[in-house]
Amino acid sequence: MKETKKRILSGITPSGNALHIGNYFGAVKPQIELQNTHQTYYFVADLHALTTIHDREELERNITGVVLDYLALGLDSEKCVFFRQSTVPAHSQLAIVLANYISFGQMQRMHAFKDKLQKDTGVESINMGLFNYPLLMAADILLYKPFGVPVGDDQRQHVELARDIAEKFNKTYDQEVFPLPEPLISETVGRIVGTDGKRKMSKSLNNIIGIFEDETVIKKQIMDCFTDPNRQRATDPGKVEGNPIFIYHDLINDNHKEVAELKARYLQGKVGDVEVKEKLFLAHQRLFASARTRRQELVQNLTVVKKILAEGAEQACRLAKQTLAEVYQVIGEDNQLNKN
Ligand code: TYM
Numbered sequence: 001m002k003e004t005k006k007r008i009l010s011g012i013t014p015s016g017n018a019l020h021i022g023n024y025f026g027a028v029k030p031q032i033e034l035q036n037t038h039q040t041y042y043f044v045a046d047l048h049a050l051t052t053i054h055d056r057e058e059l060e061r062n063i064t065g066v067v068l069d070y071l072a073l074g075l076d077s078e079k080c081v082f083f084r085q086s087t088v089p090a091h092s093q094l095a096i097v098l099a100n101y102i103s104f105g106q107m108q109r110m111h112a113f114k115d116k117l118q119k120d121t122g123v124e125s126i127n128m129g130l131f132n133y134p135l136l137m138a139a140d141i142l143l144y145k146p147f148g149v150p151v152g153d154d155q156r157q158h159v160e161l162a163r164d165i166a167e168k169f170n171k172t173y174d175q176e177v178f179p180l181p182e183p184l185i186s187e188t189v190g191r192i193v194g195t196d197g198k199r200k201m202s203k204s205l206n207n208i209i210g211i212f213e214d215e216t217v218i219k220k221q222i223m224d225c226f227t228d229p230n231r232q233r234a235t236d237p238g239k240v241e242g243n244p245i246f247i248y249h250d251l252i253n254d255n256h257k258e259v260a261e262l263k264a265r266y267l268q269g270k271v272g273d274v275e276v277k278e279k280l281f282l283a284h285q286r287l288f289a290s291a292r293t294r295r296q297e298l299v300q301n302l303t304v305v306k307k308i309l310a311e312g313a314e315q316a317c318r319l320a321k322q323t324l325a326e327v328y329q330v331i332g333e334d335n336q337l338n339k340n
Helices: 021-034 056-072 090-101 104-108 111-119 128-142 153-173 215-223 244-252 256-268 273-299 302-331
Strands: 007-012 039-044 080-084 148-150 182-184
Touching: 007 021, 007 128, 021 039, 021 148, 021 244, 039 056, 039 302, 056 080, 056 273, 056 302, 080 302, 090 128, 090 153, 090 302, 104 111, 104 128, 111 128, 128 153, 148 153, 153 182, 215 273, 244 256, 244 273, 256 273, 273 302
Parallel strands: 007 039, 007 148, 039 080, 148 182
Antiparallel strands: none
């Protein structure tokens, strides 16, 4: 891995036990592409999952599921450093430090907290892990001094907070300790719509198309997908633009001629939703066939997975410790009492 390559960092929270196509197209696919041109650090944000998961078996299932999904989708341990957040203690240590360079007011304006406050009864039902989540995420990022952070649009505010904290810190000590990380967010695929056709695809909204679930599950998710609400019969001309089923076709279906034909027939009222959906299901099977096979192989081979994670943690710790030492030096925790 050449040190001259620009550094990239990103992560996924195992709040569920499997990734969906929103995660894949919005984040994982761009991250995989960056492996060839950049120095890449990718991790499973297992400490972040504690904001919602308080059952140890469920946590284990989720972490394992997301690790396997991430690797099966194309993370290459020869090219990237892949690790679990909880195995690099510097993430938690830096978060404690960074908390002092951001105001309570700014933390209160973060979407995750505000949304939760609106949905639930009030602050009594919000744990501090959720409130502090963007702080831990800022530490995740700044520890590695990355040039860029490839994420979906829902993470933009968090990356911006990391930039604000970095700026405040640098200014306080009049030193460029933290380079400001760029959010790398695609305009076209940064926010994949859910199968309800309204909101962002998200496991908690139950509007996902999975990747590794049983084929019957995936098929049902596709068959239940919202299409053009104004179209009653297959003979009615339909709308293609903004229609989720065609958004997915454009992303998933490698047979571009078939997609163009389906769109033309849909516009003229010459194809039913069922055929469009069945073709999407077949395209999904084609696209993810090799990842599904790879995942099955990994399940049979957890020793290999454990080795990848252990080596990743070792490499990540090396860099993370360096940054933490620099920070301790700059702020004065490292001082005459621990120097020779
Ligand atoms: P998470 O686990 O919710 O999502 C993982 C990645 O998938 C993207 N994503 C989407 N992109 C497009 N359309 C969608 N419908 C969609 N749903 C999810 C997310 O934007 C994300 O890039 N806080 C992060 C994890 C994290 C992290 C970090 C990321 C923790 N520390 C440091 C980068 C750097 C999260 O919960 O993502």
